[in-house]
Amino acid sequence: MGQLIVNGLALGSIYALVALGLLMIFNTVQIVNFAQGQLLMLGAFIGISSAVTQELPIAIAWIVTMAAMALIGIVFMVLVYLPLRGRSPFLVILTTISMGIVLENLALIIWGPLPVSLPSPVHGAPLRFAGVVISMHQAFTFATLIVVLTLQFLLLTRTRFGILMQATAQDLRTARLVGIPVQRTIAVAFASGAVLSGIAGLLVAPTYLAEPTMGGSLGLKAFVVSVIGGFGSLPGAVIGGLSLGLIETFGARYISSNFRDAYAFIIMIGVLIAWPRGLFGEKTSEKV
Amino acid sequence: MLRVENLKVAYGHIEVLKGINFNVEAAEIVALIGSNGAGKTTTLNTISGLLRPTSGVISWKGENINRTPVEAIVASGLAHCPEGRRIFPGLTVRENLLSGTAARPNNRKAIEEDMTLVFDLFPRLKERIKQLGWSLSGGEQQMLAIGRALMSRPSLLMLDEPSLGLAPIVIDQLFDRIVELNKRTQLAVFLVEQNSAMALEIANRAFVIETGTITLSGPASELAGNPRIQEAYLGG
Numbered sequence: 410m411g412q413l414i415v416n417g418l419a420l421g422s423i424y425a426l427v428a429l430g431l432l433m434i435f436n437t438v439q440i441v442n443f444a445q446g447q448l449l450m451l452g453a454f455i456g457i458s459s460a461v462t463q464e465l466p467i468a469i470a471w472i473v474t475m476a477a478m479a480l481i482g483i484v485f486m487v488l489v490y491l492p493l494r495g496r497s498p499f500l501v502i503l504t505t506i507s508m509g510i511v512l513e514n515l516a517l518i519i520w521g522p523l524p525v526s527l528p529s530p531v532h533g534a535p536l537r538f539a540g541v542v543i544s545m546h547q548a549f550t551f552a553t554l555i556v557v558l559t560l561q562f563l564l565l566t567r568t569r570f571g572i573l574m575q576a577t578a579q580d581l582r583t584a585r586l587v588g589i590p591v592q593r594t595i596a597v598a599f600a601s602g603a604v605l606s607g608i609a610g611l612l613v614a615p616t617y618l619a620e621p622t623m624g625g626s627l628g629l630k631a632f633v634v635s636v637i638g639g640f641g642s643l644p645g646a647v648i649g650g651l652s653l654g655l656i657e658t659f660g661a662r663y664i665s666s667n668f669r670d671a672y673a674f675i676i677m678i679g680v681l682i683a684w685p686r687g688l689f690g691e692k693t694s695e696k697v
Numbered sequence: 698m699l700r701v702e703n704l705k706v707a708y709g710h711i712e713v714l715k716g717i718n719f720n721v722e723a724a725e726i727v728a729l730i731g732s733n734g735a736g737k738t739t740t741l742n743t744i745s746g747l748l749r750p751t752s753g754v755i756s757w758k759g760e761n762i763n764r765t766p767v768e769a770i771v772a773s774g775l776a777h778c779p780e781g782r783r784i785f786p787g788l789t790v791r792e793n794l795l796s797g798t799a800a801r802p803n804n805r806k807a808i809e810e811d812m813t814l815v816f817d818l819f820p821r822l823k824e825r826i827k828q829l830g831w832s833l834s835g836g837e838q839q840m841l842a843i844g845r846a847l848m849s850r851p852s853l854l855m856l857d858e859p860s861l862g863l864a865p866i867v868i869d870q871l872f873d874r875i876v877e878l879n880k881r882t883q884l885a886v887f888l889v890e891q892n893s894a895m896a897l898e899i900a901n902r903a904f905v906i907e908t909g910t911i912t913l914s915g916p917a918s919e920l921a922g923n924p925r926i927q928e929a930y931l932g933g
């Protein structure tokens with residue numbers, strides 16, 4: 410039981426991280442990036458290329474991956490967002506989906522179809538409490554999620570740049586009018602959204618292995634998680650992500666592991682019937 | 698300070714501004730008056746860089762800003778308070794004001810000081826500092842939009858129909874504040890209005906724009922006495 414909770418939360422942390430990356434982009438350009446899971450896959454493979462193929466120390470491999478992901482985020486913006494700016498959101502969303510497919514095929518060509526593993530950045534004996542085992546990698550995954558959530562929250566709500574990012578999301582034209590360098594806020598959003606996905610990839614690969622098709626369902630689940638949490642809300646995304654990790658783990662153990670990937674969508678439909686705006690949906694008159 | 702020469706602007710093939718000329722000097726209040734669709738908003742959007750002219754010159758503090766990026770224009774002291782207020786609905790009053798500082802250095806102390814000045818001018822905003830933009834009344838939203846524009850430390854403030862949709866008493870208070878600001882800080886104001894009685898009352902000079910052409914200009918008091926104006930814009 411306790412062990413299932415730990416495993417569920419570790420899996421959920423990954424969903425939460427991808428969802429936070431999704432929100433980074435959504436909260437600035439109001440576009441759901443359905444290639445977010447494929448960005449995660451790229452992060453995992455770039456990590457593997459650096460750490461395994463190039464034999465770089467794992468810490469350096471992490472830094473290389475994050476830098477590469479920031480760059481990929483910008484390229485993604487230039488290829489997918491800029492040409493379609495101001496066009497129908499459906500068109501942009503479709504393009505992100507196609508981009509995901511392109512990335513998947515590209516990965517297949519570069520890295521091949523076989524699953525590969527990446528070492529964890531942390532080593533050492535697992536922690537044990539009352540029969541529950543928490544591996545160092547799981548502990549590191551939780552810690553990473555907490556750090557990322559805190560930094561992202563502080564950036565968006567406590568810094569001027571974060572406020573300007575929010576303003577850009579709410580009204581692009583007026584954002585330009587009041588002097589916000591929207592090109593810059595949007596570039597930072599895409600870069601950091603891709604970096605967050607990359608970090609999730611680096612955290613997934615040691616446990617679940619990396620393969621080119623790993624992104625599709627992870628990206629969709631991150632979307633589901635954000636919807637459950639109330640789209641746009643950071644705490645909502647994290648709680649949604651952790652809950653989904655728990656539900657999948659418990660569901661697989663006590664109900665059926667065949668339906669593992671279906672639980673997410675069943676829960677989403679249930680939550681949306683009960684709370685149409687999601688658990689943490691916005692629209693209050695005061696903000697504290 | 699601001700000089701517009703033979704400015705032409707088109708949406709696609711339709712020419713909306715057909716070569717207009719005017720100027721605004723330091724510490725002046727200048728009104729631009731015209732009915733629906735005359736080209737007032739187009740004029741302001743072109744000056745602030747959201748639209749680009751097909752020909753003509755916009756000169757600001759002696760420099761041609763025809764192709765200057767919007768944020769550089771704001772940084773150089775030209776602020777635009779847009780039609781319909783356009784405050785950020787999901788940001789608080791404080792955050793909306795902060796968004797107005799985007800084009801200036803992020804100096805906390807100076808920004809706090811300027812925020813205090815805005816709150817002195819519009820105490821209502823201070824009472825609602827944590828309230829989200831969408832939940833403010835129309836008058837409060839207009840105050841916030843002006844406050845946001847002031848946070849960029851402008852030397853010229855362009856206001857697009859600030860009186861739109863507000864009760865007469867609220868308009869009175871708002872215009873009092875604008876005059877007070879102009880007197881105290883020497884801030885130049887370029888005021889676009891459709892309902893021109895109030896605008897002509899507070900302005901030093903005024904221009905009338907009709908379908909993309911400036912048809913009348915002169916001291917505001919003179920225009921207010923002009924029979925053509927009285928008929929067309931002051932309700933007879």
Ligand SMILES: Nc1ncnc2c1ncn2[C@@H]1O[C@H](COP(=O)(O)OP(=O)(O)OP(=O)(O)O)[C@@H](O)[C@H]1O
Pocket residue numbers: 708713731732733734735736737738739740780891
């Ligand atoms: N984005 C646009 N595309 C095409 N035509 C436009 C656009 N915006 C304005 N126009 C046209 O340009 C003309 C001038 O519009 P503008 O908004 O400048 O008028 P205005 O004087 O501000 O009017 P109002 O008092 O109603 O705000 C109008 O005929 C309008 O239909």
Ligand SMILES: [Mg+2]
Pocket residue numbers: 737738739780857
């Ligand atoms: Mg207008």
